[in-house]
Amino acid sequence: MQPMKPNYTQAIIDASHDGVIAVDKEANIMFVNRNAREILGLPDNIVGKKISMFIPNSDMLRILSTGKTELGDIATILNRQILINRLPIVMDGQIMGAVSTFKEITDIQKLEMHIRKTFNESGLEARYRLQDIVGSSEAMSEAKKLAAAFAKTAATILITGESGTGKELFAQGIHLASSRAAGPFVAINCAALPGNLLESELFGYEEGAFTGARRGGKSGLFEQAHGGTLFLDEIGEMSLPIQAMLLRVLQEKRVRRIGGEKMIPVDVRIVAATNRNLEESIENKQFRSDLYYRINVLTLELPPLRDRLEDIPELLKHIMKETGERSDKNIAEVDEVIYTWFGQYDWPGNIRELRNVVERMVLLCEGERLGEEDISFFLRKLMQKSNKHNKGSVEENEKTALLSALQYTNGNKSEAAKALGIDRTTLWRKLKKYELE
Numbered sequence: 001m002q003p004m005k006p007n008y009t010q011a012i013i014d015a016s017h018d019g020v021i022a023v024d025k026e027a028n029i030m031f032v033n034r035n036a037r038e039i040l041g042l043p044d045n046i047v048g049k050k051i052s053m054f055i056p057n058s059d060m061l062r063i064l065s066t067g068k069t070e071l072g073d074i075a076t077i078l079n080r081q082i083l084i085n086r087l088p089i090v091m092d093g094q095i096m097g098a099v100s101t102f103k104e105i106t107d108i109q110k111l112e113m114h115i116r117k118t119f120n121e122s123g124l125e126a127r128y129r130l131q132d133i134v135g136s137s138e139a140m141s142e143a144k145k146l147a148a149a150f151a152k153t154a155a156t157i158l159i160t161g162e163s164g165t166g167k168e169l170f171a172q173g174i175h176l177a178s179s180r181a182a183g184p185f186v187a188i189n190c191a192a193l194p195g196n197l198l199e200s201e202l203f204g205y206e207e208g209a210f211t212g213a214r215r216g217g218k219s220g221l222f223e224q225a226h227g228g229t230l231f232l233d234e235i236g237e238m239s240l241p242i243q244a245m246l247l248r249v250l251q252e253k254r255v256r257r258i259g260g261e262k263m264i265p266v267d268v269r270i271v272a273a274t275n276r277n278l279e280e281s282i283e284n285k286q287f288r289s290d291l292y293y294r295i296n297v298l299t300l301e302l303p304p305l306r307d308r309l310e311d312i313p314e315l316l317k318h319i320m321k322e323t324g325e326r327s328d329k330n331i332a333e334v335d336e337v338i339y340t341w342f343g344q345y346d347w348p349g350n351i352r353e354l355r356n357v358v359e360r361m362v363l364l365c366e367g368e369r370l371g372e373e374d375i376s377f378f379l380r381k382l383m384q385k386s387n388k389h390n391k392g393s394v395e396e397n398e399k400t401a402l403l404s405a406l407q408y409t410n411g412n413k414s415e416a417a418k419a420l421g422i423d424r425t426t427l428w429r430k431l432k433k434y435e436l437e
């Protein structure tokens with residue numbers, strides 16, 4: 001094999017993504033690559049000169065005297081955080097010099113994020129941007145504008161709103177509109193896991209921390225969300241001991257795994273959501289007031305669907321299109337009567353419920369137009385549902401549905417009964433009951 005030419009060796013080391021600098025045993029610079037000059041801010045033509053001329057008290061002098069390897073040292077150079085490895089160069093048992101290789105920490109974090117994304121596909125990515133969230137009512141436009149402004153800050157955000165109003169969608173949108181957009185988005189529903197599982201999910205654990213703990217331990221969601229956003233859904237359901245642990249992490253910006261000693265620094269933005277009134281929970285001693293003040297820096301209130309019925313046509317078309325694409329159903333038109341009936345319902349499950357209703361209608365629809373025959377199951381729902389948000393009683397809902405059905409069918413009772421999914425005798429009985437004959 002031919003020996004490599006010196007300028008060829010230089011080219012190879014210059015191509016390395018790391019900074020590399022080497023000194024001989026007298027601490028003269030033997031070798032420096034382009035990245036090292038750039039990261040350390042060194043001039044050209046320094047080979048052969050003493051390292052101390054450029055880096056006073058260089059740590060390389062210590063390596064020359066101790067002969068010990070030092071890995072993973074962190075230093076701030078020219079306002080940049082650098083991770084440095086230093087190694088002695090040993091030939092025939094003698095220390096002949098020292099070499100240092102280093103990298104900017106932001107580069108390492110980017111790589112780490114890339115690795116995490118590659119190996120963990122379980123929802124580390126946000127999909128919805130704020131502009132993708134459907135709804136142009138005044139309340140929704142206002143919420144989107146506010147969310148975009150909040151996204152630009154580093155503060156913790158609390159999203160409030162009933163179940164199914166789109167809190168998670170907004171959390172994703174905020175993440176993507178923030179400077180952390182390239183980082184991970186990690187979501188967890190605090191109500192879905194029992195206390196000790198939630199604790200180990202959030203904070204991770206070391207090997208042997210408890211019976212059944214995985215070998216090698218496990219990183220928690222705080223660590224996984226490093227450089228990104230952690231969405232804590234239904235934070236109001238979190239137990240008091242976990243609330244205390246969460247508060248500590250938020251204050252110290254460091255996390256300790258269960259059974260661990262080390263404090264691991266984490267840089268995570270918290271977006272929390274709740275459908276509970278946390279102030280009431282504080283009064284009932286179920287929620288810590290200090291945690292509440294910590295997370296309630298910026299609050300985004302999402303309006304229930306019943307307060308923005310004008311968004312229904314846009315939402316309906318959007319959901320229809322999505323369902324159509326998935327099921328190969330091409331439905332082009334919607335009968336106006338559907339909007340009338342949707343407008344009379346209270347939507348306790350908000351957009352999630354609307355989504356379920358529309359998906360079912362699309363799947364049942366046999367033609368290309370959504371009409372009365374596709375909506376009978378919904379009318380039954382409208383008739384039966386006595387819901388807590390509606391001041392009206394079961395009777396009032398039922399009466400409204402009967403009237404709407406009759407109006408739509410121009411008073412044809414057989415057709416009205418069909419639309420409502422009830423038999424003619426039941427219809428007659430109900431009409432009599434409400435004196436609508």
Ligand SMILES: Nc1ncnc2c1ncn2[C@@H]1O[C@H](COP(=O)(O)OP(=O)(O)OP(=O)(O)O)[C@@H](O)[C@H]1O
Nearest residue numbers: 133134135162163164165166167168169275351352
């Ligand atoms: N504006 C919207 N446009 C389209 N789909 C929406 C919109 N808002 C919500 N959805 C849909 O409604 C469902 C519920 O949304 P999401 O999970 O964000 O609500 P949530 O408020 O977090 O609910 P919960 O409190 O029950 O966790 C999802 O399927 C979501 O895709």
